[in-house]
Amino acid sequence: MFTQELQSKIDQVWLAFHSGGLSNPLSVIEQITFLLFIKQLDELQNRVEQEASITGELINPIYSEFDKELRWSYFKNLSPEEMYKSFQKENGVFDFMKAYGGKSSSFSKFMKNANFIIPTARLLAQVVEMLDKIDMQDKDTKGDVYEYMLSKIATAGSNGQFRTPRHIIKMMVEMMQPTLDDIICDPSAGSCGFLVGAAEYIQSNYKQEILKPAVQNHFLNEMFLGMEFDPTMIRIGAMNLILHGIENPQLKDVDSLSQSNADFEEKASLILANPPFKGSLDKDAVDEKVIAMVDSKKTELLFLGLMLKGLKIGGRCAVIVPDGVLFGSSGAHKKIRKELVENQTLEAIISMPSGVFKPYAGVSTAILIFTKTNAGGTDKVWFYDMKADGYSLDDKRTPTTANDIPDVIERFLNRAKEDRARTEPSFVVPKKEIAANGYDLSINKYKEVEYEQKIYAKPVEIISKIQKLDSERLNLLNDLKTLI
Structure with a gap:
């Protein structure tokens, strides 16, 4: 659980970096x-050693007996100068971390x-001492720490990229219910929050099955x-996934929309x-098959076109x-909406x-959910008008009781x-009606507002009540005068 105390500890680490001369938010997060x-590598090694003490067999150790000085539990007790040297030297702590998983990983x-x-x-030394006091064993805490650190990127949102809150990720994952057979993709992965969310769902819902080789x-x-x-x-994302138990994630350092990603x-x-x-984007740089679609x-x-291209049939x-x-009037807007309604499900x-995306932006957003069929299948579309997500909708985003997510x-x-x-907050709309409205998918096009009729008293009655109140007031005032 991400407590006020934990937040304060992260703030202290952040302040230490700033005071120490490192102020770029993304660089601070990376370090x-x-x-x-x-x-975490040292904690994983401790786990391996504990298992070995029970089974008598050391399986897949991270550190060998010759690497003990590279472990957190060892160098955290060194003097600042010795610790710093252990990071800077060739084949030291930092080089060992960079080479984790082998050259082919x-x-x-x-x-x-x-x-x-x-x-x-x-x-x-100061930062190591602070981080040593932070317990990152709990997965939710780990995710909350990452989210809180990422929220400190002051420049986030300037290019249209917004950190997705963990509770929104969790909601989307729980709606889609990933299975053990899935290949789960995020073509704009960032810190890999969606992939981590999906992994946690798999780990929680398939505890026994996931043990099979x-x-x-x-x-x-x-x-x-x-x-x-x-x-x-992508480095932050890779470490995020590995810290959540995915040893060899298939990450690509590529512009998703470019020709370099044409094999997706x-x-x-x-x-x-x-x-x-x-x-x-310059259309000349975009994958031709994506441009053909959008x-x-x-x-x-363009990303919607990319996703349609990258999904398997049934994906x-x-x-x-x-x-x-949902309602843009350009030819491209209408074409992609028609594609989703008529040719997919x-x-x-x-x-x-x-x-939802404050403090970055107050942009209005929606979640589109579809299945690739290339043969249609849309019968009716389910809409939900979500008004609350469990947090205040101002820049502070403090927890509230109002929450539509469940x-x-x-x-x-x-x-x-x-x-x-x-x-009502949710309802269904037939495909025929959507087509008749030019494939407009905005919820306000179909939601009906129920107006409650207000009946007011006649002006004569209101004036009579005012006169009565004035009379009562005057009487009270006269009574007060007699007492003075």
Whole structure:
């Protein structure tokens, strides 16, 4: 649980970096992540050694007996100068961390250009001491720490990329219910929050099945696929996944929409994503097959085309889009909506409150959920008008009791039985009606507002009441005068 005390500890670490001369938020997050990863490696080694004390066999140790000085539990007790040297020297602590998994692993590939940039021995010792007091064993706590650190990136949102809150990720994952057979993809992975959320769902719901060797191999090496072009974010994402038990995630350091990612075709059975909302691209740089599907420069439309291309037949997608995608009047907007309704199976649209992405932006968003069929199948579309997500919708985003998320999940999973009036938070709309409205998918196009009739007293009655009150007031005032 992310407590006020834990938040205060992270703030102290952050302040220490700032005071020590490292003020770039993304650089601070990366350096903290490196240290937390090194700390976690030592904790994993402790676990292996504990198992060995029971079984008598040391299986897959992270550190050999010759590497003990590279372990967190060892160097945290060194003097600041000795600790700093152990990080800086060749084949020292930092080099060991970079090489984790071997030269052939995707992790070591992304870590190739990673740099240790903590400027002084004093700052390193100070931060190590602070982080040593933070218990990261609980997965929820670990995720909350990452989310809180990422919230400190002041520049986030400037290019349309917004950190997706963990409770929104969890809601989307629970609606889509990943299975052990899935290949789960996020083509705009960032810190890999959606992939981590899916992994946690699998680990919680398939505790016994995941122990089978074949299933374990799929989970560790094949199930999770992500793309991210920012080298810092892909390193953070890779470490995030490994810290959550996915040893060899299939991450690609590539611009998802470019020709370099042209082989992403019918690869995923489930896509969970929150792609960039704004900005435009040079169409010449975009994959030709995506352009053929969505002739546009707008990233939010191009990503929908990419997802359709990357899904297998029968594959499912839950993606966050800006409201403009639902009602935009351009030819590209209408074409992609018609594609989803007529040629695929559009399942649901959840309209979210505009404060979900605060403090980054007050943009209005919705979740589109569809299945790729290439043969149609849309019969009716389920809509939900979500008004509350458990947090205040201002910049502070403090917890509140108002929360539609449990209802959203339950009703989505039972949407086939939905039979509610359009004045209710959720309802269904037939495909025929959507087509007749030019494939407009905005919830306000179909939601009915129930107006409550107000009956007011006649003016003569109101004036009479005012006169009566004036008379009573005057009498009281005269009584008061007689007492003086």
